[in-house]
Amino acid sequence: MIKIIKRDQPSRAIFFFTPVLAIFLTLVAGGLIFFILGFKPFEALKFFFIVPIADKYGFSELLLKATPLCLIAIGLSFCFKSNNWNIGAEGQLTFGAIVSGGVALLFYEQEGFYILPIVILAGAIGGMLYASIPAILKTYFNTNEILVSLMLVYVSKLILDYLVVGPWSNPEGFNFPETRQFSDSAKLPLLFEGLRIHAGIFLALAAVVISWFVFYKTYLGFQMKVSGFSLKTARYAGYKGKKMIILVFLISGACAGLAGVGEITGPIGQLHREISPDYGFTAIIVAFLGRLHPVGIIFASLVVAITYLGAETAQIFMQIPKYTGQVFQGMILFFLLASDYLLFFKIKFIGSKK
Amino acid sequence: MNTNLKISNVTKIYPGCVANDNVSLEFNSGKIYALLGENGAGKSTLVKILSGVIIPDEGEIYLNKNNLKLNSPLDAKKNDIGMVFQHFNLFETLSVFENLIIDSDEQRESLREKIDTIMKKYNFSIDLDIPVLNLSAGQKQKVEIIRCLIRSPKVLIMDEPTSVLTEQETSELFLSLKKFSEEGILIIYITHKLKEVMQLCDEVAVMRRGKLVSVSEIKNENIESLANKMVGQNLKTIKKKKAKTSSDQLIKITNLNFTSEDPFETNLMDINFSVNRGECLGIAGISGNGQSELFQVLSGEIISEKNSIEFNNNYIGDLSPQERREFLMAFSPEDRLEQAAIPQMKIFENVALNNFKSSNFFNNGLINENKIKEHSKKIISDFNVNTNNIELKSQFLSGGNLQKLIIGRELITSPDLLICFNPTWGLDVGAINYIHETLIKINEQNKSIILISTDTDELLKLSDKISVIHKGKLSKIMNAEEVTSEKLGILMGGAN
Numbered sequence: 069m070i071k072i073i074k075r076d077q078p079s080r081a082i083f084f085f086t087p088v089l090a091i092f093l094t095l096v097a098g099g100l101i102f103f104i105l106g107f108k109p110f111e112a113l114k115f116f117f118i119v120p121i122a123d124k125y126g127f128s129e130l131l132l133k134a135t136p137l138c139l140i141a142i143g144l145s146f147c148f149k150s151n152n153w154n155i156g157a158e159g160q161l162t163f164g165a166i167v168s169g170g171v172a173l174l175f176y177e178q179e180g181f182y183i184l185p186i187v188i189l190a191g192a193i194g195g196m197l198y199a200s201i202p203a204i205l206k207t208y209f210n211t212n213e214i215l216v217s218l219m220l221v222y223v224s225k226l227i228l229d230y231l232v233v234g235p236w237s238n239p240e241g242f243n244f245p246e247t248r249q250f251s252d253s254a255k256l257p258l259l260f261e262g263l264r265i266h267a268g269i270f271l272a273l274a275a276v277v278i279s280w281f282v283f284y285k286t287y288l289g290f291q292m293k294v295s296g297f298s299l300k301t302a303r304y305a306g307y308k309g310k311k312m313i314i315l316v317f318l319i320s321g322a323c324a325g326l327a328g329v330g331e332i333t334g335p336i337g338q339l340h341r342e343i344s345p346d347y348g349f350t351a352i353i354v355a356f357l358g359r360l361h362p363v364g365i366i367f368a369s370l371v372v373a374i375t376y377l378g379a380e381t382a383q384i385f386m387q388i389p390k391y392t393g394q395v396f397q398g399m400i401l402f403f404l405l406a407s408d409y410l411l412f413f414k415i416k417f418i419g420s421k422k
Numbered sequence: 423m424n425t426n427l428k429i430s431n432v433t434k435i436y437p438g439c440v441a442n443d444n445v446s447l448e449f450n451s452g453k454i455y456a457l458l459g460e461n462g463a464g465k466s467t468l469v470k471i472l473s474g475v476i477i478p479d480e481g482e483i484y485l486n487k488n489n490l491k492l493n494s495p496l497d498a499k500k501n502d503i504g505m506v507f508q509h510f511n512l513f514e515t516l517s518v519f520e521n522l523i524i525d526s527d528e529q530r531e532s533l534r535e536k537i538d539t540i541m542k543k544y545n546f547s548i549d550l551d552i553p554v555l556n557l558s559a560g561q562k563q564k565v566e567i568i569r570c571l572i573r574s575p576k577v578l579i580m581d582e583p584t585s586v587l588t589e590q591e592t593s594e595l596f597l598s599l600k601k602f603s604e605e606g607i608l609i610i611y612i613t614h615k616l617k618e619v620m621q622l623c624d625e626v627a628v629m630r631r632g633k634l635v636s637v638s639e640i641k642n643e644n645i646e647s648l649a650n651k652m653v654g655q656n657l658k659t660i661k662k663k664k665a666k667t668s669s670d671q672l673i674k675i676t677n678l679n680f681t682s683e684d685p686f687e688t689n690l691m692d693i694n695f696s697v698n699r700g701e702c703l704g705i706a707g708i709s710g711n712g713q714s715e716l717f718q719v720l721s722g723e724i725i726s727e728k729n730s731i732e733f734n735n736n737y738i739g740d741l742s743p744q745e746r747r748e749f750l751m752a753f754s755p756e757d758r759l760e761q762a763a764i765p766q767m768k769i770f771e772n773v774a775l776n777n778f779k780s781s782n783f784f785n786n787g788l789i790n791e792n793k794i795k796e797h798s799k800k801i802i803s804d805f806n807v808n809t810n811n812i813e814l815k816s817q818f819l820s821g822g823n824l825q826k827l828i829i830g831r832e833l834i835t836s837p838d839l840l841i842c843f844n845p846t847w848g849l850d851v852g853a854i855n856y857i858h859e860t861l862i863k864i865n866e867q868n869k870s871i872i873l874i875s876t877d878t879d880e881l882l883k884l885s886d887k888i889s890v891i892h893k894g895k896l897s898k899i900m901n902a903e904e905v906t907s908e909k910l911g912i913l914m915g916g917a918n
Contacts, residue, residue, distance in 0.1 A: 285788055285789055286787050286788055286789065287784040287787050287788065287789060288787060289789075290771075290774065290784070290789055293767075294764060294767075294775065297764045297766060297767065298760055298761065298764055300757070300760055300761045301760070301761050301762070301763070301764055301775065303723045303743070304721065304723055304743060304753065304755055304761050304762070304775075305743065305744070305775045305776070305777070306722070306742045306743035306744025306745070306746075306747070306777075307744075
């Protein structure tokens, strides 16, 4: 007989164990799905999770995909830790990309060391501006940030669509929905000849270090922590709760905006319709899988990035639709939420009495 | 048919508190019974037992000689016990009729017919098809009453029903209740309002600290005698020594008002008082009469007009809690776990919540962990907090130890004024005594205290002056020696 008992307090060991358990269960369930589809489960999983990163190129691709995920998830962790449910990072990424892309186009065919920093900064500001909308509506008009931030995603995508088809489209581009190529000075430098991994990874690593420092070592981080646990306590301690809310949205908007910059000024080098394969949404999974901790987020972003790559390899070698990647992402979140049940409950196996 | 409800030797123990101590009571239909007592006297526990919300540790309940096993509110309903809670359990966005049909097994048409009959009989007029949110508090309560009447109950329990009603609605309610009683429904009316008991009820049972103090007929009682029973005789055993009254004024509140948008909050009206150095001003009252709002206004969580609060010759009404702390004020809120401290954070992190410039907990925006830890260790030893591990999450401290930590934290800077709200709420006797001794010590050091408390014994023990808050208004300030528990009880009940 199985008996479920409530724990007196969430277990610390389980807290770190459940993400691992979730990944394991995802692999098992994934294997099962492949089996049902008529593939050999182990071979399919190998194509999905090992083949893509077996060589230098694959590893560079892994880091390339993990970079935006990590960056956005770091930003989101500030929001989620303080109970602000910003799920519109995709929109903030898109708007950041629009602003920085616009600035990059201003410097079309110009050279100069100063261009790239301006372009990067523009992206961060764009993301912050876009994130400030749900933040201000939430703090001053009591709207629900989940709805507002989510709906703004579609708004930003339509704005991008309009721009790349209309005013910003490449005059020599045969009406393709894309802008001109940015000048080299407006692009993030590639790190290795022949590989696509670019300097954006340093932005992500910097974000990891800075977020750890801010959250765990500064008064500001302490105030965010307190406000996240209890707004009542924050008010009693004299912290400005509303400002904290707006601040975490700005931080997460800036990170998402930077991720957008990384996409368009890195491998793509121009604005077009599909600049992000839903990194902004997937990063939500990354943030939770990483337990909202900077180091955890690094690992989680690598794991989730594999699903993007694996989906592509699986499509090429096994003719499985690449949307399988999203199935895996969904399963990870699903199993994580499910195994979080163990945080609060113990399962006890009791020998049946006869 | 006569209804007889008997509670026999009911006991309910919570960790650290006996909510009902061997309570036995008997009720007969045809009369309206009052169950009277202060907050925490055990009334609510008793009625929750009667309505199946709480299961007693010991004791039996008999309805017409049948032993009832009430394991859930549904059992109470099945046994014809109806209950109207203080806060309404209605879906605001659903219509009145939808709210009523939710927990009924009847057909729509027959239910509607039944409701119409009930409304006609008792002269209720409520539109059944408008959403509940459009109703007044009195009408919502009628919906709750109708919900009980649909099941033609034998017993109807009303838990502090007038706390949200206007005078007019109250007298309407009383008329209905009397009618119900005439029709043979046994009515149990829970309240702490003495006037209402005298007006409405036939018999009164008084509870104090979980025990049944007395059962008597209303005609043998008056407001004073009931107040005395409710509050208890003052036990001024460790009454502090009379402080040398200084005339050095520390804080002065002038014409302070607060109007809330939240219907569950109390508005404060024209608050005026002052406290001298070395003095303890006690503010008594039944909870929910504006104490929490008053605390927040004094602590700066709610900002008021600059001139309404004068502290040490500075006008500080518009300052935040943090800014007020710099003027040497300190605050200990009522809610230890959700406001005064964060249980999931470590002890030393909780100490850092009281942040002063001079305490150097944070330098140039960085956390100065060593400084905070050093101070936390000092608090733990100075205030007898029963642990030596400042890395412990504070959820593992008992209520008493947590309160000592909070008081200790607030006293770090030796503030001129400490404002506490129910500082010993829910604590065991040992911790209570420790906190009381600490508060007395503060006064002896010529520092002042504003003690907002619902515990009258505590107030009589610690205060130099006492005022009573009722419906957001303060009574005149009295010297503690002149105050008797009777007088307090009467003022707390809203009479003059």
